[in-house]
Amino acid sequence: xxxxxxxxxxxxxxxxxxxxxxxxxxxxxxxxxxxxxxxxxxxxxxxxxxxxxxxxxxxxxxxxxxxxxxxxxxxxxxxxxxxxxxxxxxxxxxxxxxxxxxxxxxxxxxxxxxxxxxxxxxxxxxxxxxxxxxxxxxxxxxxxxxxxxxxxxxxxxxxxxxxxxxxxxxxxxxxxxxxxxxxxxxxxxxxxxxxxxxxxxxxxxxxxxxxxxxxxxxxxxxxxxxxxxxxxxxxxxxxxxxxxxxxxxxxxxxxxxxxxxxxxxxxxxxxxxxxxxxxxxxxxxxxxxxxxxxxxxxxxxxxxxxxxxxxxxxxxxxxxxxxxxxxxxxxxxxxxxxxxxxxxxxxxxxxxxxxxxxxxxxxxxxxxxxxxxxxxxxxxxxxxxxxxxxxxxxxxxxxxxxxxxxxxxxxxxxxxxxxxxxxxxxxxxxxxxxxxxxxxxxxxxxxxxxxxxxxxxxxxxxxxxxxxxxxxxxxxxxxxxxxxxxxxxxxxxxxxxxxxxxxxxxxxxxxxxxxxxxxxxxxxxxxxxxxxxxxxxxxxxxxxxxxxxxxxxxxxxxxxxxxxxxxxxxxxxxxxxxxxxxxxxxxxxxxxxxxxxxxxxxxxxxxxxxxxxxxxxxxxxxxxxxxxxxxxxxxxxxxxxxxxxxxxxxxxxxxxxxxxxxxxxxxxxxxxxxxxxxxxxxxxxxxx
Ligand code: GLC
Numbered sequence: 001x002x003x004x005x006x007x008x009x010x011x012x013x014x015x016x017x018x019x020x021x022x023x024x025x026x027x028x029x030x031x032x033x034x035x036x037x038x039x040x041x042x043x044x045x046x047x048x049x050x051x052x053x054x055x056x057x058x059x060x061x062x063x064x065x066x067x068x069x070x071x072x073x074x075x076x077x078x079x080x081x082x083x084x085x086x087x088x089x090x091x092x093x094x095x096x097x098x099x100x101x102x103x104x105x106x107x108x109x110x111x112x113x114x115x116x117x118x119x120x121x122x123x124x125x126x127x128x129x130x131x132x133x134x135x136x137x138x139x140x141x142x143x144x145x146x147x148x149x150x151x152x153x154x155x156x157x158x159x160x161x162x163x164x165x166x167x168x169x170x171x172x173x174x175x176x177x178x179x180x181x182x183x184x185x186x187x188x189x190x191x192x193x194x195x196x197x198x199x200x201x202x203x204x205x206x207x208x209x210x211x212x213x214x215x216x217x218x219x220x221x222x223x224x225x226x227x228x229x230x231x232x233x234x235x236x237x238x239x240x241x242x243x244x245x246x247x248x249x250x251x252x253x254x255x256x257x258x259x260x261x262x263x264x265x266x267x268x269x270x271x272x273x274x275x276x277x278x279x280x281x282x283x284x285x286x287x288x289x290x291x292x293x294x295x296x297x298x299x300x301x302x303x304x305x306x307x308x309x310x311x312x313x314x315x316x317x318x319x320x321x322x323x324x325x326x327x328x329x330x331x332x333x334x335x336x337x338x339x340x341x342x343x344x345x346x347x348x349x350x351x352x353x354x355x356x357x358x359x360x361x362x363x364x365x366x367x368x369x370x371x372x373x374x375x376x377x378x379x380x381x382x383x384x385x386x387x388x389x390x391x392x393x394x395x396x397x398x399x400x401x402x403x404x405x406x407x408x409x410x411x412x413x414x415x416x417x418x419x420x421x422x423x424x425x426x427x428x429x430x431x432x433x434x435x436x437x438x439x440x441x442x443x444x445x446x447x448x449x450x451x452x453x454x455x456x457x458x459x460x461x462x463x464x465x466x467x468x469x470x471x472x473x474x475x476x477x478x479x480x481x482x483x484x485x486x487x488x489x490x491x492x493x494x495x496x497x498x499x500x501x502x503x504x505x506x507x508x509x510x511x512x513x514x515x516x517x518x519x520x521x522x523x524x525x526x527x528x529x530x531x532x533x534x535x536x537x538x539x540x541x542x543x544x545x546x547x548x549x550x551x552x553x554x555x556x557x558x559x560x561x562x563x564x565x566x567x568x569x570x571x572x573x574x575x576x577x578x579x580x581x582x583x584x585x586x587x588x589x590x591x592x593x594x595x596x597x598x599x600x601x602x603x604x605x606x607x608x609x610x611x612x613x614x615x616x617x618x619x620x621x622x623x624x625x626x627x628x629x630x631x632x633x634x635x636x637x638x639x640x641x642x643x644x645x646x647x648x649x650x651x652x653x654x655x656x657x658x659x660x661x662x663x664x665x666x667x668x669x670x671x672x673x674x675x676x677x678x679x680x681x682x683x684x685x686x687x688x
Contacts, residue, residue, distance in 0.1 A: 002020050002137050002148055003135070012367065013410075016153055018151065020135060027134060034130060037128070045097075045120075046121075050094075053091040055089025055440050057089075058080055068084065069110065069112050070105075071083075071088065072086055074310065085421060087408040088108075090105040100145070101138050107127045108377065111128070112124075113125050141533075146524075150444055155524070156444045159417060163305065164475060166195075168193060170481050171480075172484075173201060179233070183196060185491045186490075187622070192620075194231065197233075197235070207249070210247075223303060237306055238274075239279060240277030243274075243277055256290065259278035279313055282383035283379060296395055314354065315359075378409045381406065384405065385403065412445075417446070425455075425458055430470055435545060436448075438533075442526065447475045459488050463562070465498055475527070502582075507622070510624060510627050516552065518647045519552075532544075559605065567598060573610060577608055578606065578608075579605070583619070583620040590611075611639075612642055615636065616632040624651075634665060643665065645663075
């Protein structure tokens, strides 16, 4: 059951799209209080109570014990002390003596979630201005709460099937030649590949919807040639529009008044990659429609997928903040600065980026009213994603496009996926990637993935290999790295053959991963779940933070430590371990419930399948369209009478539905014994 409780004058966000009855009386489970203009909600916690949610954020799957903040921020240091990352997903799910309930805090401003940080037995959620809708979700299970919540926020974005293929990316690919070389290096070595993403270097001086005419002279020909190699190109689009007379997007945006304005009526200017830039007011439908139409230029050139970036929005500086810093620096000239003054000077320069004063300098128009940016800050990236998706819809209504964004808010999950921003080539970030998977799924962001191998800093061979072993299971599987870091393409490494073999598993598992993804999206379920969701009565499972459930049948437990040659795994029930070396080469080891040390050499990684169920495995391929999902091997244990509901479709139509697309895969005859590796090929019933 879900009830809505409104406080003050909530700002419409379109996060929730289904009417929810208004609750009577006071908000259950919480004590509300006002302080200054702020409004707080307090939940008293028992010692062992757990709190799930908050989508893309740092720390545990169980969020208790830290203070988090909803404030979408471009800061490439994703360390444990960060209160906010690039996205704000304001869902909390409480479980324990405090009750079993979810609460969605729909306020696009700077909401603070103090979850046992100030006072360990209290969760205090504070809305800065007290204009908020709180949706209270009461169901009898953790899964049920998510399912009910997902039911009111609308169906998750459906990517095309090819988007589940491996994507090679790097900030710095600056020419058509470079892209052709990357593709050739993959194809000649039989390293599977479906896409290459194009970072800002493809543009003409970082101007959105342009491409460098020298280095990408004929983009349409390039996409055509790539198409013959079964490769799609995926260009980046940034939120800021370069301020430059004669640049059509800039001129038109100014003429039509589509950029965010300051209080004096002049367009706000902030600096990002292209230097001084304007910021489209994506919160206005007509601006979205206009910006969405700009994508047509690239769609016409044969592009079928994009990533939207810098849409928190990121601000390197504004003239105002920079000027203040310069004045301060000038006043320091020739002085013998004390420690405090010296640090202050450095801080002031540092704080020219993403400065709160700048976020208070410009306005959006919502329902005909001017509203200051900081009050709706977290809606910006969401509405840029929406602009793009609405553009694709207008371009070709029945086709799915690949779209993922850096910044998001609940609601954006209907229009695109996300990647988790500028991580580093650190072992701890493999674990962070894993922990974010179920939390992102709770808010409908099913299509997600982190920069495999790490974005910032230099990767190492073993780190990339281990990270790919997790990436095999994430819907977005993209290797991306920052400019000036060590080359990170698989073929650069001595152990590239081991990495290639990891990718073969991705393509072999593709029919299963796609099937589970689509079923989760179409039925408002999660693809990844904390163990606590499946085994709520098992204390060890509830506290397990480095393993997650995948789909209806599996559990994953990646290695995320340097030099590890195995790891501890907790099995909440009997499971079959599939220890993969490659798609063709794997061991099947039935294991009983309990604690295990699992040996895993650098070229080995596990997938655990529940007892009595099975999953399909294809023979793999070097690109998604070549995966044969009609000839499948079934993997399972003790599943003589088991059936797998296999979803498959054409991978591109927009109106995907379960009816007519689910096939019952079953073994021909009851089997005895432990491992059933379907050495005979099983065809699903109802297929051609
Ligand atoms: C941002 C993005 C990163 C991209 C870079 C250059 O830092 O998060 O993925 O490579 O900008 O466009």
